[in-house]
Amino acid sequence: MPEPIDDFERELQQAFERRPAPPSLKRKIMERRRFQRADRLHHRAVFWQRLAASVLLAGALGGAITWRNAEQRRKGEAAREQVFTALRIANHALNEMNAQLAARNRNTQ
Amino acid sequence: MAHDWQPDFEQLVDEHQSMVFSLAVRMTGDRGLAEEIAQDVFMEMDRNLAKIESALHACFWLRRVTMSRSADALRRRRVRGFDLWVEIEEDHGALEEGRNSPLGARLENLLATLPAPQRAVLVLRYQEDLTPEEIAATLEAPLATVKSHLQRGLKLLRAKAESQLKEYIRRA
Numbered sequence: 001m002p003e004p005i006d007d008f009e010r011e012l013q014q015a016f017e018r019r020p021a022p023p024s025l026k027r028k029i030m031e032r033r034r035f036q037r038a039d040r041l042h043h044r045a046v047f048w049q050r051l052a053a054s055v056l057l058a059g060a061l062g063g064a065i066t067w068r069n070a071e072q073r074r075k076g077e078a079a080r081e082q083v084f085t086a087l088r089i090a091n092h093a094l095n096e097m098n099a100q101l102a103a104r105n106r107n108t109q
Numbered sequence: 110m111a112h113d114w115q116p117d118f119e120q121l122v123d124e125h126q127s128m129v130f131s132l133a134v135r136m137t138g139d140r141g142l143a144e145e146i147a148q149d150v151f152m153e154m155d156r157n158l159a160k161i162e163s164a165l166h167a168c169f170w171l172r173r174v175t176m177s178r179s180a181d182a183l184r185r186r187r188v189r190g191f192d193l194w195v196e197i198e199e200d201h202g203a204l205e206e207g208r209n210s211p212l213g214a215r216l217e218n219l220l221a222t223l224p225a226p227q228r229a230v231l232v233l234r235y236q237e238d239l240t241p242e243e244i245a246a247t248l249e250a251p252l253a254t255v256k257s258h259l260q261r262g263l264k265l266l267r268a269k270a271e272s273q274l275k276e277y278i279r280r281a
Contacts, residue, residue, distance in 0.1 A: 015213035021130040
């Protein structure tokens, strides 16, 4: 049960009635809100732009590294092919020379 | 938690600006600062609008944040070395000069001389018509502390009124 209030408390209630807010308060609040929203949108746009730029940069860097690795692998394969070809040619030349030497040995005997 | 209530910020400002401003001005005794506090409180509400669940919750939230912001402003003012006592003395001066001003205004001047915690509970009790339990929830303070501040504040204010306001001097 609420406690009964005396005259002094009743006078306090009357004295402490809500005061009307200054007429400009609402306008200031709405202006600050608009400004803050625009600021927040701007910050969000800058954030997404930075994120997109970072993703693009990371993609380009990743692509460049991958391409460089593939290029090095391709060059390595080509060099190996060349070495094998040289070895095959040398092998073929040695075989021919061997055959000629064997034929000459047979003729001299 | 999902809730159906769709808050309309502009409508909330319309409904509660007077309450927020009055609480801030009675807590700080400074109209300019109170206006700044009111703006900050509504900006904070705008940021937290999604968390507000009902009209009642909005009102409770605004009261709690206004009281907390006002207490912060008073603390900052003390830290900055603002001479509150000089201001209160000036208020007394105004009181002396304004003996013929409305009783309400003079009671408000006396309220400004009370310690901040007592002022807070008295404002919530007599401006907002809150029960001690509701005041305790708003200020996030123990109920016993609120009741003690209410009792002491009221006693002090009554004593000051009886010694300084002619209407009460006659009665006392």
